[in-house]
Amino acid sequence: MTKKIFLEDVLQRSSEAVVTDCVELKTGFGIVLDQTVFYPEGGGQLSDTGKLICGDREVVVTHVRETEGRILHETAEPLSVGTQVLAEIDWQTRFDHMQQHCGEHLLSYGFWKICGADNVGFHMSPEMVTIDLSREVTSAEIAQVEALANLHIQENRPIKAEWMEAEKAAKCATRKFNDKLTGSVRVVQIEGSDACTCCGTHPPMTGMVGLVKIFKAEKHKQGTRIYFLCGRLAMEKISRCWQELSGAVQLLSIKDEEIRLGVERLQDEIKELKEKLSGAELRWVQEKARQLLQDTPLTDGVKSIILQEEDISADAARKLAQVLSEDPQAEVTIYYSSGGRINYVLASGSEVKVSCRERIKAINERLGGRGGGKDNFAQGSAEVR
Structure with missing residues (x-):
């Protein structure tokens, strides 16, 4: 069994190890070591990445997972059993993950303490971290929880990971404890804050988290999904958002604190322009329909109207087809370009015998389209050829 150094010392970045097995995977290989500093993905936390160094050779570890009690270091190339290596993690990745996971504990404690909401789901991705709560929470409650989490970070509280019997762990836990756990379990405790069972990596002090920032909250099932980031990743996202906001402020020629008012003003202007455009479009449709019906001769009891328009919206094309088909003898086909495709709308008056369903099938076959x-x-529509 592989010795899990990452559970003993989260700050250790490398260790010597010996290859005990090399498993061929669907893509690449899974290297098993006698001991490792690499954290395998699990419990909502992403795995470490890094490299295995043997002499002048460096084998990149892209992902780590634990399967049937074995920790597999996934690589593109194999290593022979007995090979001595220096296992070295990508420290920035490890530190990012520790910040996110510890931030999750601080927020989960806050939502439990302030809102009585339990954490029922946790997921970490390279772009965002989420917590699923057991009940809906308000924006005011979210602000309170975020403030509490950041206060605990600023106070630089110590974090301790300890193995103990499940019975003792149940008494130490500040949040809901899983009664199904038995035997020895690992409890992560933040002084005066969260304490729960966890096998993830955490910094020794809360100050290393830097900050917690909640970016979004949305209803999820019967509760709320919280989107957040911590530390470096939070700062990077905040900086990107601020650059975008600053650019918007300059374009709108307003003050920073007036960004919402500026957007609301733009929305009102857009709504007014859309109403004017819709009115103009309707007048165009009515006049165009009148001209087409007037200029199209009746042949074998049908007014076959085929129209190709370059500058027309999908809504206008549908409206025109509907107005034209109010004439019982009108057989309408309108082609227009949109989104890099050729689009077509078909409509028939009540006295036209050939159905639009049959006609569009023929057009689809001819143009290679669908609809x-x-x-x-x-x-329907087809790619422009």
Whole structure:
């Protein structure tokens, strides 16, 4: 069994090790070591990455997972059993993960303490970290929890990881304890704050988390999903958001604190322009329909109207087809370009015998497109060739 150094010393960045097995995977290989500093993905936390160094050779470790009690260091190339290596983690990745995971504990404690909401789900990705809560929480409660988490970070409270019997762990836990756990379990305790069972990596002091920033909250099932980042990743996202906001402020020629008012003003202006455009579009549709019906001759009891428009919206094309089909003898086909595709709308008056469903099938076959509809109306599109 591989000795898990990462559970004993989260700050250790490398260790000597011996290859005890090399498993061929679907893509690449899984290297098993007698001891490792690499944390395998699990419990919502991403795995470490890094490299295995043997002499002048460096084998990159892209992912680590634990399967059937064995820790597999995933690589693109194999290593022979008995090979001595220096296992070295990517420290920045480890530190980022420790910041996120510790921040999750601080927030989970806050939501439990302030809101009575339990953490029922935790997921970490390279872009964002999420917590799923057992009940809905308000924006005011979220602000309180974020403030408490950052206060505990600023106070630089010590963090201790300790193995203990499940019975003792149940008494130490500040949040809900899993009664199904038995035997020896690992408890992570933040002084005066969170204490729960956890096999993840955490810094020795809360100050190393830097900060916690909640970016979004949304309803999820019967509760709330919280989106957040900590430390370096939080600062990077805040900086990117601030650059975008600063650019918007300059474009709108407003003060920083007026960004919301500026956006609301733009929304009002856009709404007004859309209403004017819609009115102009309707007038165009009515006039265009009148001209087409007037200029199209009746042949074998049908007014076959085929129209190709370059500068027309999808909504205008549908409206025009509907207005034209109010004439019982109109057989309408409208082509227009949008989104890099050629689009077509078909409509038929009540006295036209050939259905739009049959006509669009023929057009799809000819143009290699897709779409469908009813006997009196259909629409589809195809790639421009």
